[in-house]
Amino acid sequence: MGNKGHRRRLNRRITDRIVAELEAGRFPWVQPWGVAAAPGHSGAPGQPGATAPGLPRNAITARRYSGVNILILWGSVIEHGWPTQNWLTFRQALAAGGVVRKGERGTCVVYADRFTPDTEKERARETGDEARAIPFLKRFTLFNAAQCEGLPDGFSTPDAPLPERATMPAAERLIAATGADFRIGGERAFYAPSRDFVQVPPQPAFFEQINYYRTCLHELTHWTGHASRLARDQSGCFGSADYAREELVAEMGAAFLCAALGIVPTVRHADYLAGWLDVLRHDSRAIFRAASQASKAADFLLSFASDTPADELSP
Incomplete structure (x- = not known):
C-alpha cells in the first residue's frame, strides 16, 4: 500500500507540474530551443540560450530518454537555458572525469518497470498459474552536462544549429x-x-x-x-x-x-x-x-x- 501511495503522489506531483505549465500557456512537449545566445552567455532562467534541437539523451550511453522524462528534462532545459540535451547521474559525471558544480540542483526523473518476487515465482510453480509481476516506479536524479565541469570535450557542446530551409x-x-x-x-x-x-x-x-x-x-x-x-x-x-x-x-x-x-x-x-x-x-x-x-x-x-x-x- 505504501508503494502504491508513493506512486500516486509522484504521479500527481508530475501531472500538477505539467498542468501548471499548460495553464501558463507553455507546452512542455514543444522543443526547448531558441535563438542563439550572445557569445559567452548561456541564457538566464526562462530565457533559453543556444539550446540545441534533439531528444534528451544520456551523455555516457547516448541512449535517449523516453515518455514523461522527455517532458521533465525539456522543462529543465527551458527553465535554465542550458545549451545541451546531454544528461548524467552524479556518479557518471565522476566516472567521466568531471564533477557536478557545487550548489547545482539535479532534475528528478522516473523509471517504471515490473518485477516478480521469488515467493510469487514459487507460488506459480506450485499452482501452475502464471506468476504475477508487481509494477514499481523509481525516481533518480540527473544533471545536465552544462551543470558539470571537467567533462571531456563534446559533453556540453551545443549541437550544430539547424540551417534555414524550406524542405527537410x-x-x-x-x-x-x-x-x-x-x-x-x-x-x-x-x-x-x-x-x-x-x-x-x-x-x-x-x-x-x-x-x-x-x-x-x-x-x-x-x-x-x-x-x-x-x-x-x-x-x-x-x-x-x-x-x-x-x-x-x-x-x-x-x-x-x-x-x-x-x-x-x-x-x-x-x-x-x-x-x-x-x-x-x-x-x-x-x-x-x-x-x-x-x-x-x-x-x-x-x-x-x-x-x-x-x-x-x-x-
Whole structure:
C-alpha cells in the first residue's frame, strides 16, 4: 500500500507540474530551443540560450530518454537555458572525469518497470498459474552536462544549429519510407482511421513552411494508432475525453519526432488545450500514458528510417 501511495503522489506531483505549465500557456512537449545566445552567455532562467534541437539523451550511453522524462528534462532545459540535451547521474559525471558544480540542483526523473518476487515465482510453480509481476516506479536524479565541469570535450557542446530551409530531406525520406497512404491537397490536415490515409495541405499553403513537417508528423502519429499498427483507441468524437487523449499523443509524438529529426517548428496554437487540461486534472496517470504512447509512436515511425535508430530509452 505504501508503494502504491508513493506512486500516486509522484504521479500527481508530475501531472500538477505539467498542468501548471499548460495553464501558463507553455507546452512542455514543444522543443526547448531558441535563438542563439550572445557569445559567452548561456541564457538566464526562462530565457533559453543556444539550446540545441534533439531528444534528451544520456551523455555516457547516448541512449535517449523516453515518455514523461522527455517532458521533465525539456522543462529543465527551458527553465535554465542550458545549451545541451546531454544528461548524467552524479556518479557518471565522476566516472567521466568531471564533477557536478557545487550548489547545482539535479532534475528528478522516473523509471517504471515490473518485477516478480521469488515467493510469487514459487507460488506459480506450485499452482501452475502464471506468476504475477508487481509494477514499481523509481525516481533518480540527473544533471545536465552544462551543470558539470571537467567533462571531456563534446559533453556540453551545443549541437550544430539547424540551417534555414524550406524542405527537410530527413523528414521527406521518413514520410516516404512509412509507406503510408499520404495525400497532399485540400485545406485541412487530418487522418481518416476508417480509410487509413493521411491528408495535409501543400507545403506552400503554410505561413511558415517548416510547420508543414510538424503537421505531417502529427498526422503520421495518428496513423500509427491504427488497429494494424499500435492499436490505440481512436473512436472518440470531437470534444470527448478519448479524442483529447489521442490528440495529446499526436501532439507529443510530433514534438518527439521533430526533435529526433532536427526540425524546429513554431509553437502550435492550443486548439485542444481545454480538453487536455480536463483529462490531466481528472487522471494523474494520463500524462504518463500519453507520453509513453507518443514515444512508442515516434519509435515506430523512426524505425522506418535506417539512418535514424530508435534507441531503447533508459537511463
